[in-house]
Amino acid sequence: MPSFIKALKSQVGRKYVTGITGVFLMLFLIGHLGGNLTIFAGVHTFNNYTHHLENLGPLLYVIELVLAFLFIYHAVLGISIARNRKKARPESYNVYKTKGGPSHQTLASRSMAITGVIILVFLVIHIWQFKFGFGEELARYTHEGVDLPQLRARVIEAFTNPVSAFGYAFVLAMIILHLSHGFWSAFTSLGMKHGETSKKVQAAAYVFAIVLMLGFMFIPLYIFFTGGDGSLISY
Amino acid sequence: MSKDFTVHLKYWRQNGPDAKGFFEERTLNTVNEHMSFLEMLDVLNEELQLEGKEPVEFDYDCREGICGCCNLVINGQAHGPKGGTPTCQVHMYNYKDGDTIVIEPPRAAAFPVIKDLVVDRSAFDRIIEAGGYVSVKTGSAEEANTHPVEKHKSDTAFDYATCIGCGACVAACPNASASLFTGAKIAHLGLMPQGEVERSKRVVAMVDQMEAEGFGDCSNFGECEAVCPQEISISAIAEMRKDYVKAVFS
Ligand code: HEM
Numbered sequence: 001m002p003s004f005i006k007a008l009k010s011q012v013g014r015k016y017v018t019g020i021t022g023v024f025l026m027l028f029l030i031g032h033l034g035g036n037l038t039i040f041a042g043v044h045t046f047n048n049y050t051h052h053l054e055n056l057g058p059l060l061y062v063i064e065l066v067l068a069f070l071f072i073y074h075a076v077l078g079i080s081i082a083r084n085r086k087k088a089r090p091e092s093y094n095v096y097k098t099k100g101g102p103s104h105q106t107l108a109s110r111s112m113a114i115t116g117v118i119i120l121v122f123l124v125i126h127i128w129q130f131k132f133g134f135g136e137e138l139a140r141y142t143h144e145g146v147d148l149p150q151l152r153a154r155v156i157e158a159f160t161n162p163v164s165a166f167g168y169a170f171v172l173a174m175i176i177l178h179l180s181h182g183f184w185s186a187f188t189s190l191g192m193k194h195g196e197t198s199k200k201v202q203a204a205a206y207v208f209a210i211v212l213m214l215g216f217m218f219i220p221l222y223i224f225f226t227g228g229d230g231s232l233i234s235y
Numbered sequence: 236m237s238k239d240f241t242v243h244l245k246y247w248r249q250n251g252p253d254a255k256g257f258f259e260e261r262t263l264n265t266v267n268e269h270m271s272f273l274e275m276l277d278v279l280n281e282e283l284q285l286e287g288k289e290p291v292e293f294d295y296d297c298r299e300g301i302c303g304c305c306n307l308v309i310n311g312q313a314h315g316p317k318g319g320t321p322t323c324q325v326h327m328y329n330y331k332d333g334d335t336i337v338i339e340p341p342r343a344a345a346f347p348v349i350k351d352l353v354v355d356r357s358a359f360d361r362i363i364e365a366g367g368y369v370s371v372k373t374g375s376a377e378e379a380n381t382h383p384v385e386k387h388k389s390d391t392a393f394d395y396a397t398c399i400g401c402g403a404c405v406a407a408c409p410n411a412s413a414s415l416f417t418g419a420k421i422a423h424l425g426l427m428p429q430g431e432v433e434r435s436k437r438v439v440a441m442v443d444q445m446e447a448e449g450f451g452d453c454s455n456f457g458e459c460e461a462v463c464p465q466e467i468s469i470s471a472i473a474e475m476r477k478d479y480v481k482a483v484f485s
Contacts, residue, residue, distance in 0.1 A: 087451070089342050
């Protein structure tokens with residue numbers, strides 16, 4: 001039987017891993033949204049949440065490493081699958097059309113690599129912007145005797161800028177596209193049959209992608225359209 | 236009698252695997268709605284030959300939807316516009332007067348063009364050779380019904396066994412993946428008790444061979460199922476993936 005490493009490199013193994021890493025990335029997004037929404041839960045809650053994350057110490061590094069590994073492994077596989085296309089079909093069709101019916105060939109499935117690369121580029125900017133403040137030290141303050149990072153102010157300030165607010169909304173729309181196929185595709189990669197369940201999973205994919213991303217999108221757009229002091233954000 | 240009508244054809248010409256291909260165009264004025272697509276090509280070739288020109292090579296054998304030879308990509312769709320139908324069963328009533336029809340060979344690195352619209356699909360044979368067989372006892376014939384098989388399993392296995400190896404799945408897949416073909420072969424043997432003996436060895440050998448032949452990865456586009464003349468479900472690919480994981484961990 002093939003060694004585990006060889007199996008991981010096979011076409012079947014690669015597809016499993018794209019699926020598994022994709023599932024974990026989606027779980028991460030759910031957690032990330034939960035954390036983000038605390039920005040609406042009073043002045044200190046979000047900063048306190050950030051503070052708790054900081055306090056995880058070495059465990060935080062482990063989590064960050066696992067996430068980086070998931071993102072990079074997923075991206076490397078996804079891009080290599082897309083690049084293999086050219087090798088497997090050096091001469092493309094002059095005319096090409098999907099037959100529809102049971103096919104899942106859609107704008108979303110055809111643009112997985114493009115939406116993926118957009119997510120990757122965004123990720124670098126996103127971390128640089130909020131974790132490293134584009135090189136600016138994060139302000140800190142003391143509340144009830146606890147030293148807190150002033151991340152909430154940084155976020156609000158960022159999203160009063162239209163480039164940030166609409167840039168984020170755009171990327172989040174790209175993630176809707178990625179997940180509207182990715183969610184179903186991950187189940188299929190992990191062994192789901194193509195039948196009635198599969199149809200429900202595709203419907204769930206649309207709901208999941210849209211609800212999750214509207215949740216994320218609400219933050220920059222709300223802040224932008226209320227100029228940073230809407231009633232949900234300023235009390 | 237139905238009236239003859241006119242179609243504009245644009246078909247691929249290529250002299251060999253390494254030759255540069257190109258499109259040739261021709262208008263046919265004597266197309267009848269009762270003709271099959273292949274009969275329409277016969278008319279084209281008759282005209283070409285009467286003018287002393289070389290006929291267009293295209294692959295066919297039974298012309299009754301059994302053999303899987305006639306895999307043409309017609310207006311960008313493997314086996315033409317209809318689902319669950321091979322090229323030979325597409326009739327000209329699907330087209331109307333004045334239509335332009337673009338005909339290309341299935342395009343994949345693993346299916347080199349032999350000439351014009353004919354490609355070499357022996358990559359499929361080598362995938363079968365790698366593991367698409369079962370061990371049987373030789374000697375006197377076994378008693379019938381020796382191996383009880385659940386009805387739904389034998390039905391499903393039969394559905395996968397209907398694959399005629401035409402290669403439309405590869406032709407239509409944006410990645411030129413052979414996963415549906417390979418999955419169907421693996422599943423139809425693996426689901427039956429007779430195929431159990433080599434089940435693990437088979438899936439690994441056939442997946443390896445599929446990759447070695449230069450077919451692309453599966454991205455779950457599902458286009459293969461949409462073009463399959465036998466309407467084989469991509470559930471076959473799920474069976475292949477499950478068997479593969481079992482083989483790795485056994
Ligand atoms: C938030 C981050 C991300 C999530 C939640 C996510 C989720 C998913 C899921 C669930 C799938 C389906 C997996 C499968 O087909 O088995 C998928 C596929 C894919 N992802 Fe992502 N992804 C993310 C980021 C990325 C990035 C950064 C890239 C790369 C540049 C990328 C490129 C791809 C590609 C190309 C596919 C299709 C793979 C194929 O064709 O088989 N994704 N993604």
